[in-house]
Amino acid sequence: AMQKTSTSFVRGGRTQISLPTGSKPSLQNGQLLVSTGLHELDEILGGGLAVGTILLIEEDEQTCFFNYLLRYFLAEGLAIGHRTEFLSGMISSDTQQYLKRLPKNLTLEEPDIPTSQAPGYVPPQLDQSSKMKIAWQYEKYLAKESDDGTSFRSGSLKAQKVNAFCHSYDLSRGCDTETIQKVHSIDVSTFDGFPSLYNHIRSIIEADFKSDVADKTKERSILRIALHSFASPLWALHSQDDDREALLFLHALRGLLRSSLAVCTMSAASHVISPKTFRKIENLADAIIRMESFESSNIPIAESFSDFDGLFKVIKLPALNSLQCHLPVTYNYIFKLKRRKFHLEIPHMGPAETRTTKERSGNVPKSVNDILCAPGPAKSQNNLDF
Numbered sequence: 456a457m458q459k460t461s462t463s464f465v466r467g468g469r470t471q472i473s474l475p476t477g478s479k480p481s482l483q484n485g486q487l488l489v490s491t492g493l494h495e496l497d498e499i500l501g502g503g504l505a506v507g508t509i510l511l512i513e514e515d516e517q518t519c520f521f522n523y524l525l526r527y528f529l530a531e532g533l534a535i536g537h538r539t540e541f542l543s544g545m546i547s548s549d550t551q552q553y554l555k556r557l558p559k560n561l562t563l564e565e566p567d568i569p570t571s572q573a574p575g576y577v578p579p580q581l582d583q584s585s586k587m588k589i590a591w592q593y594e595k596y597l598a599k600e601s602d603d604g605t606s607f608r609s610g611s612l613k614a615q616k617v618n619a620f621c622h623s624y625d626l627s628r629g630c631d632t633e634t635i636q637k638v639h640s641i642d643v644s645t646f647d648g649f650p651s652l653y654n655h656i657r658s659i660i661e662a663d664f665k666s667d668v669a670d671k672t673k674e675r676s677i678l679r680i681a682l683h684s685f686a687s688p689l690w691a692l693h694s695q696d697d698d699r700e701a702l703l704f705l706h707a708l709r710g711l712l713r714s715s716l717a718v719c720t721m722s723a724a725s726h727v728i729s730p731k732t733f734r735k736i737e738n739l740a741d742a743i744i745r746m747e748s749f750e751s752s753n754i755p756i757a758e759s760f761s762d763f764d765g766l767f768k769v770i771k772l773p774a775l776n777s778l779q780c781h782l783p784v785t786y787n788y789i790f791k792l793k794r795r796k797f798h799l800e801i802p803h804m805g806p807a808e809t810r811t812t813k814e815r816s817g818n819v820p821k822s823v824n825d826i827l828c829a830p831g832p833a834k835s836q837n838n839l840d841f
Contacts, residue, residue, distance in 0.1 A: 475675045475716055477535030478506065479620055484776040489537075489677055489718055490621040492527030495799035497621055499769060499788070500742060501781030504720070506677060507666075507712045508773050509705075511740035514684070514724040517751035520765065520790070521722045523797045525681050526557050527624065528720045532679040533634055534560045534622045539679045540659070541640045542652075544689025550642070553683075554635045558624035625795045643690055649704035656680065656708065660715045667714065675716060682721035686728050686736065698732045705739045743770035746790070760802065763789045767799055 474480070478489050481502055488503030491510075497503045504510055512521045532539040543550060646652040664678045684690070686701040712719060721740075725733045737743055748765035749756050767788040774780035784801060791798045 473674060475677045477531075477537060477620065478677060479503070481505070483781060486775050487716075489679075490531050491524070491720070492529075492531030492621065492624065493524065493797060493799070494621045496524070496527075496744075499744075499783050499799070500772065501783075503620070504718055505741070505773050505775055506716060506718050507714075508718060508741035508775070509709055509712065509739070510718075510720045511737065511743045512720065512722040513743065513745040513770075514722050515746050515748050515751055515765070516724070516726045518746075518748040518765070520746050520748060520792065520797075522553075523626070523792070525683060525720060525722060527797070528679065529554075529638060529681055530557045530560065530624055530630070531622060532677075533557070533630070533637055534562070537677045537679050538659075538663075539638050539681065540656070541638050541681045541683065542643055543640070543683035544643055544687065544691075545683070547640075547642065550640045551635075554638055554640065555629050557630040557635065557638075558626045559628035559630060560622050561625050562619050562622040626793075626797065627795050649700040653704050653707050653711075657711055660711060660717055664716045665714070666716050678715070678717035680717060680719040682719065685721045685723045686732065687724060688727065698729065702732065702735050702739070705736065709739055709741075737771070740771065741773040741775075744768065745770055760789060763791045763800075765790055 474487070478487050479502070480486070481488050483501060487506040488497075488501075489506060490497055490503050491500070500510075512524055514521045529539050529541060531537075541550070541554070543553075545553065641655075643652060646655065660678060663676070685705075686698065690701065691697055708719065711717075723733065723736055728736070745768040746765060747768070749760070749763070750765075752765075767790045769783060769786040769788075772780040772783075787802065788799050789802045791800070
């Protein structure tokens with residue numbers, strides 16, 4: 456009889472790499488994306504903000520709408536569990552007031568089923584005989600009891616323990632004190648120049664947020680950096696040439712982000728920075744959006760846009776791992792600040808010669824008979840009627 460021989464061959468397989476929490480790969484180029492906290496802005500950027508890039512928000516001269524986008528960015532990091540660094544030239548008290556206005560996370564606020572300690576509540580008992588046989592898939596929607604005695608729906612986010620990519624927020628409600636304390640706020644005036652500030656950020660990244668770690672299966676996180684009013688007079692760090700030092704800092708930060716699990720969102724005001732310096736800042740940014748409020752614009756506004764607050768323009772989008780950047784539906788949007796949400800929308804012009812336009816021009820017919828196609832005698836000498 457032929458003797459069977461054993462072999463040491465083992466079918467090889469790819470090691471599954473765990474993605475950082477709150478991230479997803481881009482469908483266009485495979486780049487790792489994180490959410491900005493605003494669903495509409497994620498769609499404009501191609502699904503989210505690419506990790507390792509810098510998003511520049513150009514501030515408006517008379518309004519502060521850019522602050523809402525920065526707060527969305529910080530609040531999303533807190534909701535997922537990312538480390539958030541908030542760099543500004545504001546004093547400590549002003550920074551705390553700024554962070555108190557971070558929007559409230561509403562995604563996980565789901566009404567729970569009463570706990571087992573509640574009077575009159577009997578948790579359902581499912582044994583082998585009472586399990587569903589035909590509609591067995593609906594068992595996951597039945598109430599289940601957790602280890603701490605609380606019951607929840609199995610299809611809810613709490614039961615699945617899934618971190619949503621983009622959460623929902625309420626601008627009318629601020630975060631609690633415990634959540635705000637998780638933000639690492641940095642007063643840039645405490646540093647002796649931009650080089651020391653850069654070394655501080657580099658030490659944080661090299662400690663926990665390098666992208667070239669050996670263990671790919673280790674659970675990783677992402678660092679979020681928010682720069683408030685970058686290169687403004689508040690960022691004067693006692694150096695001889697602040698503009699040049701700021702550009703060198705931004706250039707070095709961009710190179711550092713490319714090889715790390717970190718992302719940066721910054722705001723800058725073109726009316727307080729020299730045009731030459733601001734153009735160089737735009738060149739160093741990977742994505743640029745500009746906000747122009749109708750209050751600071753001298754251009755007449757169409758009647759259909761009277762309910763909105765300003766224009767939202769996409770100036771630049773990143774092109775990473777591909778020759779072509781993401782192409783949005785349009786590069787011009789309009790925004791509206793509601794009581795609970797910051798809303799972006801594609802502008803749609805109303806039909807020409809609307810009732811409002813006629814009323815303003817004074818050509819509104821005084822009666823039904825004044826309309827050309829209306830029945831009845833016309834006021835003209837011609838008796839012909841349509």
